[in-house]
Amino acid sequence: MVRSRRSSSRSAVRGAGRALALAAALAAGVAAPAAARPPAALPRADERASANRRTPVVIAVEKVRGAVVNVSAEELVRIRVPSQPRGGTMGDLLFGDLFERPRYRKGYATTSLGSGVIVSPDGYVLTNNHVVERGARFRVGLLDGRELMAKVVGTDPSSDLAVLKLDTREKLPYVTTGRSDDLLIGETVIAIGNPFGLAHTVTTGVVSAVHRNFKAGERTMFDFIQTDASINPGNSGGPLLDIDGRLVGVNTAILGDRSAGIGFAIPIDRARRIAEDLIAHGEVREGYLGISVDDLPRKDGSVDGGSGGVRVTGVDPGSPGERAGVRSGDRVEAVDGTPPGSAAELLFRLRDLPIGRAARLDLSRRGARVQATVTAVELTPQRAAELVQQRVGLRVSEERVSGGTLVVVRSVAGRSPAAQAGLQPGDLVREVNSAEVSSVAGFQRAAARARRGGRLVLLVQRGYAAERIAFDFD
The missing domain is CATH 2.30.42.10 (PDZ domain)
Known part of the structure; x- marks a missing residue:
């Protein structure tokens, strides 16, 4: 009996020792044996940084991406205001709009989305004219998510270029312009823009051709850079960059199907010259x-x-x-x-x-x-007026009326294009290429601008009737 009690005592002591040892091991961070984990289905990922990923394209995009902007053109529209039910009856709710005079308020509706590129630290943005031509005000989205208002500095429809000025005093990132006269067929180019509203989309390709002419409807476009970098609706006005991140073109158009890989950009040598004229003079001097x-x-x-x-x-x-x-x-x-x-x-x-x-x-x-x-x-405005007389056969003068002046046809040369179109002395010229004119000086300036496009379109009024008449103006 005594031996059995001693044996039980020793067993208890050993059990307590093992319990203490296990507790100590757990306290020391040694885990108890666990069920074996199944082997990984794939080898372990290689998470080491690789310098090979930082290609010249990546470096160029990082350098200029902050200078690429999204341009939203908004048009001033009238928005009908629903009638307010007076009595709150079902009849007022259903038929109030039918028997009340409609009420409207002014508002803005987005008419186009495009791209642009900041070309100077003080906020000048180069884009396409067709991006801004219908807008009354413009919002420009930056890479950091901010939106700034912008105003039009100048437009040139004949080259499809426009310059905006951002409403800010801070210095902004901008893209350095390069050259387009030494582009190499096959060299890498990068397009950044806002296709289908997908901001700051980057695509790459090569220079497919230079000095390319192509048809756009009835109009022939001259001297473009052709590229297979993907250009889609919304890319218009965005930059075409060389591998060093320099601006070599302004993306403008695509030919045929969107997936055809045929895009066109205005060469920067021409775009820069036009932009400088627009900034300095508000128009292009021809x-x-x-x-x-x-x-x-x-x-x-x-x-x-x-x-x-x-x-x-x-x-x-x-x-x-x-x-x-x-x-x-x-x-x-x-x-x-x-x-x-x-x-x-x-x-x-x-x-x-x-x-x-x-x-x-x-x-x-x-x-x-x-x-x-x-x-x-x-081409001075006075010389442009002389060309109108020589090429179209039209001379105009100014006539004072209550509240201002009007541009009046003074004479029409016999057998001239103006005579063949039926113009007569005394007709009023209200517009030149959709720009209102009310003085001879305004007519001359508008004619000088019209000659860049080679077409003079006059809105002529006789009595209560008005008609637009187009003339070749080469």
Whole structure:
């Protein structure tokens, strides 16, 4: 009995010791054996940072992304205000709007969404004219989520470019402009924009072609950068960048299906020159040479849409063209070494010449080769009025009426385009290319702007009737 009690005592002591040891082990952080975990289905992820991921594209995007903005154009509209039921009856609720005079309030509706790029630290934004042309006010979204109001500094419909100014005094990130005259076919380019409202979308591609001409409806567009970087609705006005993050183009258009991979951008060399004019003068100053041209008949077997050559059909007296020795009847073989594809292309290239810059014309005159160097001068409003008289056959004057002045047709040259359109002395000219005019000075300025597009559209009023009449204004 005594031996059994001692044995029980020793067993109790050993059990207590094991319990204390287990408690100590748990207190020391040694876990008790657990059920075995199943092996992982996939190898362990490699979470180490890799320098290979920071490609030149990534570095370029990080450098300029903060300067790309979303542009929302809002149009002033009238919004009908629902009638308030007077008696609260079911009849008032159902038929109140039918028997009461409708009430309206002013409001804003978004008419277009596009992109833009900040090109200076003080907040100038370069974008497309078609993004802002219908807007009354503009909101610009930044990368950090803020929205700033902006005003239009100037627009140029003929080049489809516009400049906005952000309403802020802070210094903003901006994109440095590069060059487009030395772009390489096949070099990498980056497009950033707001396609389908998806802000700051980045796509990449290559330069597919330079100096590309293409048809947009009835209009031929000249001298674009072609790229296969994805450009979609909403990308308009966004930047096309080179691999160093420099601005080389302004994304503008796509051809055919959205998935065709054919996009176009305005070269930055032209866009910068136009933007500087818009910022400095509020409009683009067009160079004037005083040369009229037309297409020669196409030769058999020539490419469709091509020309049989370009011939000078007129030289304005006292113009830079006359001073350079250009004569009517000369055939234009090349401009600065490049043959023109058509008269329209030649006119585009001559009008794109900055004021004070010279162009070398290679001419053919009665079988002999002749060179002429023509320097562009500014087309003044007074000279634009003279061109209207020469090309359209129209002279205008100013007439005072109660409350202001009106622009009145003073004379119409016989057999001129204006005479063939039926214009008569005494007709009122209300608008020039959709811009209201009420003075001769305003008419002249509007005519100078219209010549960049090669078309003069007049809103003419006779009595209570009004009609828009278009004239070629090359």
